[in-house]
Every structure is written in structure tokens, then in C-alpha cells.
Amino acid sequence: MSDPALRRARVTAIVLAASMFMVGIDSTVLVTALPRMARDFGVAPTSLSTTITIYILVSAALLPVSSWIGQRLGSRRVFTVAMLGFTLSSVGCGLAGSLPMFLLMRVCQAAFGTLMVPVGNIVLLTITPKRYLVTAMAISSTPALLAPVIGPPLGGFITTYLDWPWVFFINLPIGAIGLVAAARFIPDIAATERTPFDWPGFGLTASFLCALIAGLDRVSHKGEGREIGVLLLIAAAILGTFALRHARSARHPIVPLTPLRYQSFFISTIGAGTLTRIAFMGLGFTLPLMFQIGFGLSPFHSGLLLLAQNAGDVVLKSIAPRTLRHFGFRKVLVSGSLMIAASILVCAMLTSRLPFPILFAIMFAVGMARSVHMTGMMALRFADMPHSEVGGATVLGNLVQSLTQAFAISGVAALLGLLSGGADVPTMAAFRITVLILACSAACATPLFLRLSKDAGAEVTGRVQRGLKEMREESEVV
Structure with a gap:
């Protein structure tokens, strides 16, 4: 049973x-x-x-x-x-x-x-x-x-x-x-401790997030709204400073910073993870526009190419646990960030002259390149986190992911507009340069993943038990 x-x-x-x-x-x-x-x-x-x-x-x-x-x-x-x-x-x-x-x-x-x-x-x-x-x-x-x-x-x-x-x-x-x-x-999960609501922290954090995301969105579009966007970003910097100070000093902050002391959480969420997600999320916004506007494909055929990419991702998900158990988080994430960068680089070289089946096969391979890496990052976030801090880590991790998505989408929209000379319809050259920049973002995550310890997340992957077994076998031989 x-x-x-x-x-x-x-x-x-x-x-x-x-x-x-x-x-x-x-x-x-x-x-x-x-x-x-x-x-x-x-x-x-x-x-x-x-x-x-x-x-x-x-x-x-x-x-x-x-x-x-x-x-x-x-x-x-x-x-x-x-x-x-x-x-x-x-x-x-x-x-x-x-x-x-x-x-x-x-x-x-x-x-x-x-x-x-x-x-x-x-x-x-x-x-x-x-x-x-x-x-x-x-x-x-x-x-x-x-x-x-x-x-x-x-x-x-x-x-x-x-x-x-x-x-x-x-x-x-x-x-x-x-x-x-x-x-x-x-x-129904009963709270072990009924903490008071952190009104000052909520006000500062919500205001900071709204100003930052709205500012990024305004700056990404042409017209008079850009000036407002710059002012919002300045306000976000001020509010963010006060929110950070409050989170450090408050007894029960609305967004706890204590999960950041765990290396696995920090690198997979704040450091290298952010750079990888910018590349991943930015590409997800760029490709549908590039296929329809740049290549002239219908929404349906554009969707089929995205299907190929995501299907390649799903196909390799089943081997992720075994891969992580065998190689460990550090090796998988270091090699994975390089594979993602290389696959995005391939997307920058695509042309509308390629036959549709070839485009489909390439996008399938692009999805496979990111599969194990993205699974590893998701598992590493909570790998070394005690249950008592799961709630705070979940809130902080989701906040960072939302900010990363907003930055990636707004950044891509701004780049496309800037590289197209302010035209309403982005040029193919603008699409290519934007994709190249996203590939660089993924590549920059590699040295940060190298900072992970060799046994990071070992309790989740089972490498701890594997290591103990090998030690027992060696002692028996001796």
C-alpha cells in the first residue's frame, strides 16, 4: 500500500x-x-x-x-x-x-x-x-x-x-x-501562528511593484507616455528602497527576505535564474510576433511552431529527475544555460524561406534544449528550504518571477520599437537583434550557476542517500 x-x-x-x-x-x-x-x-x-x-x-x-x-x-x-x-x-x-x-x-x-x-x-x-x-x-x-x-x-x-x-x-x-x-x-491548512498584517510593508511593496511595472510598460511604448514612465521608474526606485529597509527591520514583513540566505534559492530565483527567465520569457513574446509579422505566417501556423517548441520541452521532462540525480544541480544548470543560449541563437538565424517542416523541427529542438534546465531551476528553489519558510519563499519567488516577466516583455517591446525606428510594425532586423540580446542574457547566467555548491539540492535529488551508500560500501571494503 x-x-x-x-x-x-x-x-x-x-x-x-x-x-x-x-x-x-x-x-x-x-x-x-x-x-x-x-x-x-x-x-x-x-x-x-x-x-x-x-x-x-x-x-x-x-x-x-x-x-x-x-x-x-x-x-x-x-x-x-x-x-x-x-x-x-x-x-x-x-x-x-x-x-x-x-x-x-x-x-x-x-x-x-x-x-x-x-x-x-x-x-x-x-x-x-x-x-x-x-x-x-x-x-x-x-x-x-x-x-x-x-x-x-x-x-x-x-x-x-x-x-x-x-x-x-x-x-x-x-x-x-x-x-x-x-x-x-x-x-484546509491551519496556520501555526496568526501573524498581524503588515500594512506599511504592503503599502510600500505594492506601490513599488505597481510603479516599476507600469513604468516599464510606459517606457516600452513610443509617445508622451515615455516621460511618465521615467518618472514612475524613479518613484519605484525610491519606494523600493523604503520597502527593502522595512522588510529588513519589521518583525513580520509582508515579503520576508530570510529565504535569500539559502544559496540554492538565491541563485535559482534572484541571480542566474533571473537572467535565464528573461531570455525564456522574452523569447516567448518575440517569436509569435516574428512568425506572424516577420515571416507572414497565419496565427494557426505560428501556433504550430510554438507547439513544436513546447512539445520538445515536455518530451524531456521525464528524464529530468534521473539527470539531476546523476549529475547534480550545478552541472545540469551550467550546461543547460549554455544550451538555451545556443538554441536562442539559432532562432535569430531563422528565415521565412525555410520549409515549414524544417522550422517545426528546429523549434522542437529549441524546446528540448531548455527542458531539463527549467525543471532543475524550479526544483532547486525549494530544495534546501525548511517547511517553516515555504510560505515566505513562495511569495518572494513569485514576486521576482512576475517582475522578471514584466521586465522581459516590456524590454522586448521597447527594443523592437527602438530598433525599428519607432515604426508601428517591427522590422525583421529588429527581431533578429532582439533575439540575439536574449541569447546573451541566457549565456550570462552560466558563471552564476557555477557558484552553486556541488551538493546543492542533494536531499531532493537523492544524491545524499547515494553518497552515503557509496561511503558504506567503501568502508566495508576497507
């Missing part, structure tokens, strides 16, 4: 997977629909990066309170209400008849999605013993990996043969199934 702890972790991971799939499918189908949406709303395609960054902005502002709300109101209640709200706001996105109304619905999506996924992750990490962490995370993250595989071609097919609002209506059946499962299987 299987271990009850493992069985409970598996069930919770499956329910969490449904929510992650819904959020993931929503963001991936949106990217392939952006050019068609831009035409319907009468704006430039790069201007619609706002539809993504506004989601990130609201998510970043609310992330700090997700753990506290889950503790106070109960994890099951918060999770189910958030899933219901996300489903209904998705329908609202599809029904929106104007860009302002669409952005309002995206704000609602972000608010509910921000509560749904982090609270679910905290529940999973809290109830799962370390020895089962890789298994639970593999289950919960697999649908999130399938969503990018299914999303681009599905979004392209819907946008090409139906209309873009339908890319949001598909969340309705997924949300209905997830609600039933959440109400039955998500456990």
Missing part, C-alpha cells in the same frame, strides 16, 4: 494542476491572438503588451497578501473562490467590446489568479515531505507545461477560424471541473 503522505500529496497536486493549466492556457492562447486583437481594437500590435503587463502588475501587487489571506480565511475557501472568480472574469474578457473593458477584465483575472495559484502551491509544499517533493511538483507542473504546448496552436486555430474571444471562453469548462475537485480535495 502506498504511503498516505504520498497519496495525499498526489491528489492535492492534481487539483492544483487544474488551476495551473487554466492560468497557463489563458496566457499562451492570448499571445497568438494579439495581432488580431490589435486590429480589432485599432492599436499597434506591440502596444498590446499592456494586456500582459497589466496582468503582471496586478498580480505582483497582490502576491504579498496571498499567503496571509490563505492563512486567515482558510486555504480551501480562498482557492475555490479564486477559481470561480478567474473563470467568470475569463468569460468577461471574451465578452469585452472595447480595449478598456478588456483591460478591466484582465485586472479581475489577475486578482483571482494571484490568490489561486500561490495558495495552492503553499498547500502542496506544506503537506508534501521532502522525499516526495519532486514527484508532487512533477504532477502539479505537467499541465502547466502542457498548456503552452496546447495553447499556441489552439489560440491560433481559434483566432484564424473562429474569433479571438473564444480563446477565453475555453476556461469555462476547465474552471467548472476544477471547482468541484477543489471543494472536495483541497485541505
